[in-house]
Amino acid sequence: MIDRTPLVSVLDGSAADGEITVYGWVRTARSGKSVTFAEITDGSTSSSLQVVFHRDRFGDLSELTTGACVRITGRLVESPGQEQSRELEATGLQVIGPSGDDYPLQKKKHSLEFLRSIPHLRVRTNTFGAVFRMSHHLSLAIHRFFDENGFYFIHAPIITTSDAEGAGESFQVTSMPLDSVSLVDGRVDYTSDYFRRKAFLTVSAQLEAEPMALAMGKVYTFGPIFRADPSDTRFHTAEFWMIEPEMAFFDLDDDIRLIQEFVRYTARYLHERCGEEIAFFGRFYERELEERYRMLTASDFARITYTDAIDLIRRSGRHFEVAPEWGCEISTEYERFLTDEHFGSPVFVTDYPAAIKPFYMRLNDDGRTVACTDLLFPKVGEIVGGSQREERLEILGKRAEECGIDIGDYSWYFDLRRWGSAPHSGFGLGFERLLMYFTGMENIRDVIPFPRSRGRML
Numbered sequence: 512m513i514d515r516t517p518l519v520s521v522l523d524g525s526a527a528d529g530e531i532t533v534y535g536w537v538r539t540a541r542s543g544k545s546v547t548f549a550e551i552t553d554g555s556t557s558s559s560l561q562v563v564f565h566r567d568r569f570g571d572l573s574e575l576t577t578g579a580c581v582r583i584t585g586r587l588v589e590s591p592g593q594e595q596s597r598e599l600e601a602t603g604l605q606v607i608g609p610s611g612d613d614y615p616l617q618k619k620k621h622s623l624e625f626l627r628s629i630p631h632l633r634v635r636t637n638t639f640g641a642v643f644r645m646s647h648h649l650s651l652a653i654h655r656f657f658d659e660n661g662f663y664f665i666h667a668p669i670i671t672t673s674d675a676e677g678a679g680e681s682f683q684v685t686s687m688p689l690d691s692v693s694l695v696d697g698r699v700d701y702t703s704d705y706f707r708r709k710a711f712l713t714v715s716a717q718l719e720a721e722p723m724a725l726a727m728g729k730v731y732t733f734g735p736i737f738r739a740d741p742s743d744t745r746f747h748t749a750e751f752w753m754i755e756p757e758m759a760f761f762d763l764d765d766d767i768r769l770i771q772e773f774v775r776y777t778a779r780y781l782h783e784r785c786g787e788e789i790a791f792f793g794r795f796y797e798r799e800l801e802e803r804y805r806m807l808t809a810s811d812f813a814r815i816t817y818t819d820a821i822d823l824i825r826r827s828g829r830h831f832e833v834a835p836e837w838g839c840e841i842s843t844e845y846e847r848f849l850t851d852e853h854f855g856s857p858v859f860v861t862d863y864p865a866a867i868k869p870f871y872m873r874l875n876d877d878g879r880t881v882a883c884t885d886l887l888f889p890k891v892g893e894i895v896g897g898s899q900r901e902e903r904l905e906i907l908g909k910r911a912e913e914c915g916i917d918i919g920d921y922s923w924y925f926d927l928r929r930w931g932s933a934p935h936s937g938f939g940l941g942f943e944r945l946l947m948y949f950t951g952m953e954n955i956r957d958v959i960p961f962p963r964s965r966g967r968m969l
C-alpha cells in the first residue's frame with residue numbers, strides 16, 4: 512500500500528502531526544543560496560504545497576525539475592512566506608518520474624491556444640485543474656437537482672437510426688470499411704452493414720426520452736451528443752454532453768419554470784462549493800464572474816416571444832450585419848443585442864416560426880409558430896433549447912411531412928400519439944456552454960478534456 516497524505520488534507524490542516532509523505536508533480540522549483548523551494552500539486556485541491564529543501568541536507572537536487580513526479584517526506588512548519596501559512600520542510604526526496612527541459616510546461620504562463628495543442632498535459636496547469644474540478648461539481652449538481660425533484664435518470668442510446676433535429680448534422684455509424692463498401696446498382700448495400708440499415712451517432716436523446724416520460728412521468732438523460740455542426744465557432748464542438756429532461760403533463764410554461772429553477776440550482780451549488788475556483792477565474796479570466804452568479808439568482812429571467820423580439824431588434828435603430836426579418840434565425844448579433852444590451856440578463860425567447868424548428872414541436876393556434884423556447888445567456892448565447900411536444904397524431908404527421916421526414920422510420924414515435932398520448936415537454940441544455948458561463952472560459956475547447964471539432968482531433 513502507498514502511504515500518502517493527499518495535499519488537500521495537508522493544506523486544510525486535517526493531516527496528522529509529525530512526519531508525512533506526499534506524492535505529486537513539481538509545478539516550479541527555484542533555488543536560493545541555501546534552500547530550494549518547490550511547488551507541488553497532486554490534484555486533490557486547487558492549491559499547491561510549498562516544499563523547502565535545505566541544501567545542507569540535500570546534495571543533488573538536479574532531478575527536482577518542473578513536471579517531475581516526486582515522493583517527498585517531511586514535516587509541516589509555519590511558513591514565513593506571505594502566500595501560504597504552512598509549508599513542508601523536506602527530509603526525504605525520491606524522484607519517481609523524472610522530467611527534462613523538453614517538458615512543454617516550463618513557463619508559468621502559456622497561451623490557451625498553445626495549451627489546446629497539448630490536452631494530455633494542460634490539465635496539470637492551475638487553469639485546467641480548476642475547470643475540470645468545476646466540471647465535476649456541475650455534473651453532480653445536475654444529478655442532484657433532478658433526483659431532488661422526482662426525476663429518473665435514463666441512459667439513452669448513443670447509436671440511433673433517427674436524426675432528431677432534422678438538421679443533417681449526424682455522423683454515420685457503420686461497420687463496413689468505407690474504402691470497400693458493397694454497392695448494388697451504384698448504391699450502398701446496407702443489408703451487409705452491422706445493423707442492416709443506416710445508423711448514426713445521436714444528435715439528441717429527446718426522441719428516446721419521450722417514451723420513457725410517457726410511462727415514468729419525469730425523466731432525464733445526461734450523455735454525449737455528436738454533431739457535425741456546420742458552425743465552427745468557439746461555442747460549437749462535434750462532441751459535447753447534453754442534459755435532456757422530459758416531462759409528462761408539462762406545458763411550455765411549466766418547462767420554462769423548470770429551466771429557470773434548474774439553472775439557478777446549479778449556480779447556487781457551484782457558488783457554495785467552488786469558492787476557490789470562482790475566485791481564481793474571477794482574477795485571471797473574467798472580472799465579472801461573481802456578477803454572473805448573482806445575475807442568475809437575483810431575479811426572474813426575461814421572457815419575450817420571437818415575434819416581439821424581431822420587432823424589438825428592428826426598432827432598435829442598431830446596425831446589424833443582416834437586417835432582421837420575421838422567419839429568420841436569431842443570429843449571434845441579435846442574441847447579443849437581446850441579452851447583453853436590451854435585457855442585461857438571461858432571456859427566454861419563445862414561439863419561433865414553425866418553419867425554422869424541428870417537426871416535433873407543438874404547433875400553436877396561430878398555425879405558424881410553435882410552443883418552444885431558447886434560453887439565451889449574456890456572453891455565451893444559446894444555452895437551452897426546449898419545447899412542448901406535438902401530442903396530436905394528425906398534426907404531427909403533417910409537420911413531419913412538411914419537414915420531409917420519412918414517417919416509416921419513426922413509426923414507434925407516432926405510436927406514442929396513437930396509444931395514450933399526453934401533453935409533454937422537455938429541453939436540452941448544453942453542459943459545456945453552461946460550464947463556460949460559470950468559469951468565464953471563452954472557448955468551448957477549453958472546458959472539454961479532449962475536444963473534438965472540425966478538422967481537429969488529438
Ligand code: 4AD
Nearest residue numbers: 715717740747748751755894895896937938939941
Ligand atoms: O437546441 P438543441 O439543438 O436542442 C435539441 O437538440 C433538443 N432536441 C433538446 C430537447 O428538447 N431535448 O440543443 C440543445 C443545446 C443548445 O442550446 C446548446 O446549449 C447545446 O445543446 N448545443 C451545443 N453545444 C456545443 N456544441 C454544439 N455543436 C452544440 N449544439 C447544441
Ligand code: MG
Nearest residue numbers: 885893895896
Ligand atoms: Mg437550439
